[in-house]
Amino acid sequence: METKYGFTKMSLAEFAMWLSGLRVSRTVVQIQHHHTYNPSYILFNKSNHFERQKAMRDYHINSNGWADIGQHFTIFPDGSIVTGRNMEKSSACIYGQNSKAVCIENFGNFDVGKDVMTTEQKQCIIEVTALLCSKFNIPVSTDYIVYHHWFDLSTGARNNGTKNNKSCPGTNFFGGNKVLNCQQNFLPLVTEKIRGSIKTDASKVLKYVCVSTETLNVRILPNSSSPKAPEGSTVQLGAILRVYQEKEGWLKISGSNSRWVSAKYTIEATRAIINATTLNIRTGPGAAYPKDGSLSKGQIVFVTEFRDSWCKLAMEERWLSKNFLKF
Known part of the structure; x- marks a missing residue:
């Protein structure tokens, strides 16, 4: 576990231990998945996690006018997890949808024909999602685990990708960015990794x-x-x-x-x-x-x-x- 620029980098095992001891006062009922799009894999050299996270924070503050980096976590191609925004603060990732959410940025461009997700990153995304579901008692459902693509960019209305949407987290993210893709390809993998039952x-x-x-x-x-x-x-x-x-x-x-x-x-x-x-x-x-x-x-x-x-x-x-x- 390393810390730099106010961020902490962890392996999956370290993240699981860290999360088990984390106390979050605000109510969390949703997990959001995004891809960074830019930066993509070509800008990752296997040792510049902190520099890439700092660059994203600088962009979010200086270009977007946000108070901090938008996401709570970034998952990198080597399976490392880097912290971002304080978990007591709402994310700044989907308009009108942030107050009760945990935001995950997955480093890379996962549109068709772009970056091919590494096995390490894929497994980490699945495991981190499962760990967050267990931590915050979030059901494994597309009502609670969502993709940015499903929300209108201007209004935040959920339209499941029918108009005015980003492709985020990518048209090839676990086989696609549609609700059915998530239900068929991603959520079953999360369910397999859930330790114990979700307490509702x-x-x-x-x-x-x-x-x-x-x-x-x-x-x-x-x-x-x-x-x-x-x-x-x-x-x-x-x-x-x-x-x-x-x-x-x-x-x-x-x-x-x-x-x-x-x-x-x-x-x-x-x-x-x-x-x-x-x-x-x-x-x-x-x-x-x-x-x-x-x-x-x-x-x-x-x-x-x-x-x-x-x-x-x-x-x-x-x-x-x-x-x-x-x-």
């Missing part, structure tokens, strides 16, 4: 809350003089947190460790599942407001305000019809 029982969760301040300290005891949590001392604006216990204005946000945040810097959120084939997002609480994207059946959302038959998405000025949500 949320009965221990008391409720969900959304962070309503720029940064919120995580402490080891329910008081402001308590030390901050050593593995992750803050959570960010808009993060959705699971609450397991309430105590005198404090919320316990871990089911296994003593980790607390002040309740006054959060607002209650309600978990819901899209129950329509396609559900339009509106800029206000009514059908007369302009569309601002759409969501697909089975996607999970968190709403923080109800107004008549409309629901507000977390900290965003974006609204959904309550009639097409399953709570």
Whole structure:
């Protein structure tokens, strides 16, 4: 395991060990797969992992205007994994889809006729996806494991690659970038690597809350003089947190460790599942407001305000019809 420029490079075995000890406060329900496209294999010399990751961060900050590198992890052709954005922060990879996601950039151009994925990278992509599914209890399904190609670039609406889409993660990524390709060629390989079962029982969760301040300290005891949590001392604006216990204005946000945040810097959120084939997002609480994207059946959302038959998405000025949500 090596660290440089603020990034850490790991082998698959090291990543598995690192991930098992990782504590993430924000709720993660989706894994996104991308390819870097450029840089492609020709720019990788088997020893320049950190330089390539730094170059991507510089591009994302200086050209895209983002606060940091967009992805949480990059998987390289030799099977190495390099960390990127802090896991407590939402990714910056698919418009309108980042708040509850882990973003993986797979180094290379995997369109037909371009880079041929190495065996080492292929196995690492499968294993990392399986490890993340186990860590965050993410079902192995195309509702929760997604490709960038399935989302409209301008609106973030899921259209499964029918218009205004990138080819990302590549037209030859595990045999193709369509939903059916993922279901037939990629997800079965992930399922084979799952260690144990995916736990979908949320009965221990008391409720969900959304962070309503720029940064919120995580402490080891329910008081402001308590030390901050050593593995992750803050959570960010808009993060959705699971609450397991309430105590005198404090919320316990871990089911296994003593980790607390002040309740006054959060607002209650309600978990819901899209129950329509396609559900339009509106800029206000009514059908007369302009569309601002759409969501697909089975996607999970968190709403923080109800107004008549409309629901507000977390900290965003974006609204959904309550009639097409399953709570």
